[in-house]
Structures are given as C-alpha cells and as structure tokens.
Amino acid sequence: MTAGRRRACLIGVAQHTWHPGDDAPEPLVMQEQVVRDAVRESAARGDVLDVVQSLAVVYCMSWPYDDPVGRLAERLAIAPRHRGTSTMSGTSAQSLAVAAAHAIEAGELDVAVVVGAEALATKRVLKRAGERPPWSHRADPTPDMPFEWPFHPEELSHEVFQAYATFALRDVARRAHRHRAPAAHLEDIGALLAPMTVVASQNPAAWDHHVRTASELVAPSPDNRIVASPYRKHTVAVMDVDMAAALIVASDEAADRLGVPVDRRVYLRAAAEADDARYVAEHPDLWRSPAMEWCAAAVLEIAGCSPAEIRHMDLYSCFASSVQFALDALGIDADRLDGRDLTVTGGLPFAGGPACNYLAHSITAMVDRLRSDPSSLGLTTGVGMHMTKHSWALWSTEPPLGQTAPRTPSPAPEVVPILDEVAGPATIAAATVLHGRDGAPTHGLAVCDLDGGRAYAMTRDPDVLARWEGPEEIVGERVVLQREGRTNVVRTGGVEPPSP
DSSP states (O other): HHHHTEEEEEEEEEEEOOOOOOOOOHHHHHHHHHHHHHHHTOOSOGGGGGGOEEEEEEEOOOOOBHHHHHHHHHHTTTTOOOEEESSSSHHHHHHHHHHHHHHHHHHOSSSEEEEEEHHHHHHHHHTTTOOOOOOSSOOOOOOOOOOOOOOOOHHHTTOOOOHHHHHEEEHHHHHHTOOOOOOHHHEEEEEEEEHHHHHHHTOOOOOOOOOOHHHHSOOTTTBBBETTEEEEEEGOOOOOOOEEEEEEEEHHHHHHTTOOOOOGOOEEEEEEEEEEOOOGOOOOOTOOOHHHHHHHHHHHHHHTTTGGGGEEEOOOOOOOOHHHHHHHHHHHOOOOOOTOOSSOOOTTTTTOOGGHHHHHHHHHHHHHHTTTTTTTTEEEEEETTTTTTTEEEEEEOOOOOOOOSSSSSSOOOOOOOOOOSSSSEEEEEEEEEHHHHHHHHEEEEEEEEEEEEEEEEEEHHHHHHEEETTTOOTTOOOOEEEEEEEEEOOOOOOOOOOOO
C-alpha cells in the first residue's frame, strides 16, 4: 500500500496556548491561526493551502458552530473536497490524522489538514461573571454531543457519568490485582506523574509550568482535594484550557512538489485502533485492556520493533490508570524506563487536556522531538470514552518500508452481562469514593460480581465510605446489595471479610 511515493508524512504542525491574561479568541479564530502557523512551520516553498484536499475538525466542546468545517474553510479561503468532523473522544485528533494518512497511502488524496481548538478556560471565566461567549455562528438548535454510544440504563441509575469515577474504578481493580496496598499505590501514582511536571515546565505550550514532587501530587489539601479515590485534583486532566493545534499530512510526492525540506517530514510508521467493552462493568478483567494490548502488539509488529526501541513516548495521561494500562500493554515497568519520559508535552494534568484535541498537541510535540532525534521512533497513544476507545501510532523521520495498518481487524471485545434489579450477596470487583468540591465524600460507587454477571452499586453510608478509603483491601469483599428504586445500594453492615 505504501509502494512508490505513496508514503504519508506530517509536513507541518503547530500549537498555541493562550495562558490566563492572554485574551484568547474564539475557537474558530484559534483554528485558523494554528493552521496558518502549521503552513509556515512546514517551510514549504509552495502554497500549501492551495492544494489542501481534506479538512477535518476535531469536535469542539467550547462552542457549537453551525458548520465547523465550512466556517473554517471560508476563513482559510480553501475549498477541500473532503470535509469531516470527529465524534467526542480523546482519540479523535489521531484517528483523523491516521485516516488521512491511510487515504494518502491508498492514493485517494495528497494533502490533508486536521485541526482542533478549545476555549474552555475563557468560557469558564465568562460563566462566573454571568456572561455568555460573544462568539460567532452558533448552531440553532444546539446539536447533541456526538457520543458514539448511549449510556447504559444502569449507568444512568448509578450516576456512572464522570471519567474520574470510571478510570478510578479501573485503577483500583488493577491495584488489587497486583496486590498493592492502597497507600503504596498512591505513592506509585505520585512517582508516575511527578516527572511529567518537569517535562511540562520545559514546554512553552504547557498550561501549567509548576514542578511538583510525587508527595505534593498525592497529598490532599484545600488546593488538591480528593476527586475520586485514589485521584487528587493535581493528578487528573485539566480540561479548562485555551489551546489549539493543527497537523498537515501529505504524501511524499506532494511534499516534493511543495518544496518541503526532507528533514521536516515525519512519517507514520504504524497505527492501530481498537475498542474494549463499551461499559465499565462489562470488562471481563477490570484491571487490563485487551484492546490496548492488541494495539501495542499490532504497531510493534507493523514497525518491526520492540518496546525498548521506542525512544520517545506520549502515553495518554488523563488519569494514572490510562498510563499504567498502556505500560502494561507494552510490557514496560514504570520503574525501568531506561531514561525515557512517558510524555513529550507534560501530560494532560499539566500540559493541558483540551477535551478531544489533546492528541493534536501530543503529535505536534512528538514531531518536534523526532526532528531533533532523526530516525528514532516515537509513540503517541489516545484513549476515548471511559477507557474504551484506543488509538496507537508510531512516528519517525525514517519512512515505513511497507503498510502502516494492521492486516487483520481487531477482535470483537468480550463482555460481561450487566444485571439490574439485584439483591443479596455480591463481591466487590472495584470501588471508589467520590468527593465534592469542598473535599468531603459524597458517595461511593462500586462494580460488583454476582452469579451471572455484574452490577453497579452505590452507598452513602459514612462507615462504608471510610472503609473504602481506608488502608485495607476492599476488592474481593463480600457485601449485601439491596434494590432501592432504580439503584442498587450497599446495605449497612453487609460487609464480610475478603475471601482468602
């Protein structure tokens, strides 16, 4: 598929962050700015915008434009024949870039642009002031958010909405599977993420430049409240940022015609995407991601390399569990990274997590890193929904020798049935305690094993909440569930010791 000149490469990238006080423009203007910046950054002698055949815009949470692609095309004065927008997923930017690369390899187009922008920080400031954003071309009526899958009825009943809760559940399940005590695991999270703050401090485009120690990241304080155990505020993605990034993907042949210097080109070497079970309770093994494992094996096979040969990484870091699961999929021990960083941006909690567009920033930073380290390999990974969608890509200044996509599709995920109307004994598979903005616990959420499937359960009992956040292992404990209305409740006093 990549015979001859049909090799896809990134020829221009750009990102910009409007820090507090910078007077950020609306997202549409941000998008135009970074696309034009990417054109200049390519060092092309020809006019790149004149030959753009595809324009794809990452879904914008900040503002519902009536025609996101059309409005941007007008501002850029281009008329691409292919126009696309993404769904709502952390994988979106990379998925669009990889799709463009594969279309280029197939001979379907030559030059494509992928761009996204968010002004959620500005929107939050305006909301606090009781004002609405004075931005242009609002859709009327406001369209629904483009979720690929609806919430499960039992998730609606048990308020399984927030990613910080679902990723925490997966985190707790993995910790228990590895027989790691809660306190020791909290130290592990701090040690995992603290080096990211150093990378962010050296990244001009990062939202937060503060260097923090491992203990500072996990110690609860008024400024670092518990969000959902074991996560603290400083360890989770910060979405309220004003950031934009753009990628220009082209064929080698088009890059030649445009006069793009060879040393500016970064090639897609391998890519793979796969889905896990849709809903948290459906995962047969809450402590692992079969889809991540498949993606890791696929990109390594396509590129013909080992994990040790990947010199640069940016593992999606919305929460610690997404990094941990990716390392597990690669077979890499977090304590044995051989001097490698886990991010080239600083990660979503520190560099910023602009909704669905973080991967555009990740890829932009990776391009800069690979240009300064020719022929090395760089891995960017993306996670979407509740750690359900996965996108992996390997990049290098060295072009691929063959195809960049897996030869066979990813396998269908296995699922565990989600039960409703349950009552009686159950076993905790994972549990977390959610906290309010004042730092106080609000309720506990659990995934429980029963005969024939799984069930969600909640509790607001102070004694149960204290136990779930205590030093002892809770995964494997026997509890008693009672149905109250549409919710399964962990009954007070229904706790038995874990099975040996």
